[in-house]
Amino acid sequence: MIAFWNKSPKLKQAGSSGEIISIDAHTDYLKVVRAGKLRDKIIIRQFGHKRLFSQEKTYAHFADKLRELLRECGVEEKRIKKSNMQLILSGSEVCVRVIKLPVMPKEEVAQAVKAKIKEVVSYPLEEMVFDFSILGESQERGANKFDIVFIAIQKNILFQYLDIFRAIGAEPRLVTSTCFCEWNLIKALGEEYFSLSVITISTGYTDTDISVFKEGKLIFTRNIPFGERDFIEALKHELNIAWEEAEEIKREYGLSGEISSEKYQFSSAQIQAIMEKQADILFKEIDLTSHHYYQITHGGGVDKYILLGSVTQIKGLKEFLFHRLDMPVEEISIPEEIFQAEADIQENFRKQASFYHQNLGGMLAYPGNINLVSFGQKKTKYKIPLFKFRPAPELNLTNYIIFGALSLVIIIFAFLKIQNIYYTNQIKANKVKCEQLQDRLYKALRLNRELEYLEVKKGLYAQLQGKNIFYPQIIFEIYKAIPEGKIFLEQIQISSQPGTENAVTITGLVHDPDYSATAFMLALEKSGYFEGLSLNTNPARREMTGLGFVIRGKLRNKK
DSSP: OOOBOOSSOOGGGSSSSSOEEEEEOSSSEEEEEEEEEETTEEEEEEEEEEEOOGGGOSHHHHHHHHHHHHHHTTOOHHHHTTSEEEEEEOTTTSEEEEEEEEOOOHHHHHHHHHHHHHHHOSSOGGGEEEEEEEEEEEEETTEEEEEEEEEEEEHHHHHHHHHHHHHTTOOOSEEEEHHHHHHHHHHHTOGGGGGSEEEEEEEOSSOEEEEEEETTEEEEEEEESOOHHHHHHHHHHHHTOOHHHHHHHHHHTTTSOOOOTTTOSSOHHHHHHHHHHHHHHHHHHHHHHHHHHHHHTTSOOOOEEEEESGGGGSTTHHHHHHHHHTSOEEEOOOOTTTEEEOGGGHHHHHHHGGGGHHHHHHHTOOTTSOOTTTSTTTTSTTOOOSSOOOOOOOOOHHHHHHHHHHHHHHHHHHHHHHHHHHHHHHHHHHHHHHHHHHHHHHHHHHHHHHHHHHHHHHHHHHHHTTTTOOHHHHHHHHHHSSOTTTEEEEEEEEOOSTTSTTEEEEEEEEOOTTSOHHHHHHHHHHHTSEEEEEEEEEEEEEETTEEEEEEEEEEOOOO
């Protein structure tokens, strides 16, 4: 799907008519919110959650827990299939990135996004399901770029969840991630937040999503394996108490330090020190995110930090983070003009609303949003039908003309597409042929140079025959003195005239300006087979091929 991301949620497009059932499965708690729509409001009808231990996250246990929870929330089995079901996944199960791509035709964006996903994820693309959305355009180094957000997940993970839904007779119409739910809530807060840089911290039971938004747009998001469970485990380990007691202390006292000495055998200072040590881990991750944002925006600052999820119920945590970050830290507020609970659950929902922030954010989605069952699933059995087929209407002359025109357009489009594919393949084939010809030319040049060297060796051997000169060693010493690619020998002459016997003349070219013929002459003298060598250079012969030189001397017989 290619969709520009709107600044505010469209409630009338939040899904099909009827009930919305949002299921958050991203922590050790399975959370369900059932709601309906009344004009521009979402009416919360029922909500609930169940603990889902890690060892219970199997196909059968998960399906049983979900079926039981839906029943407790008043969802009748016969209405499950017709309900607008949503599934919210953990940030640790998906990969979410914001990327920039050159502005291009919309139909080419999907292929460009696929190429980017290959660079980011470590799994083969055919094992992934993904969706993306174009956020808008921006300028980067004078060029227009598309700002694009994508989400990718392994097929086996997504299919496990979809199989669970099918086991209870349901088909989710939206599968998304926690950061997009947070995004929807931020947009619902109003225009005020479209001019701010905001970091949201959504801490669940086992992990935390930290997302950065600037002017209403997602900049980046990260998931860290730290949650409420870490506070409880620290209390249990340090104080040597039962898990249930540690959970109660965390819930009742948090970082406040106000603990009853009559009820517990340890002091308030002990509790506060343990809790603050864990809170400091969360602070460091938030601070690291802020520094990364500062670097990628070249000095951009954060205007506000917003807490989401059940972590907002930990007493004293908001004040602790405010003190350490030295910036406003606030709990996200649920917009009452959008959400309203039914009268009999209103008070209870107000107390527990923070536990269901992700569910509420999912309910603000509309068809243009990121959705893993509307893009990546087009070729799978889980594809959601976008329309139902109906009997064709009776055709008249006008319909025949329209049908003929559409058929002609389709035929022309198919012809152009086939032609484009043909010419693309031709270009690729010609490119391969060019590369092969270049390779052959390079090999031919190398062979020609080797033949020239062989000719020089052959002429020298002919001249040295019968002169009592040890030919193999002379040849070896000459070519050992020639540095690879720096000097080319044109001619080697040995005089046989009386009085100048064994006089040698070596003519050549220096290719490398950093190498001199003098070094070549010294290397020959060092061999001991030459004596009385002198060097003359010929600047007039400096061409594109090199600087001409002549070395004269005598051969010394060392056989």
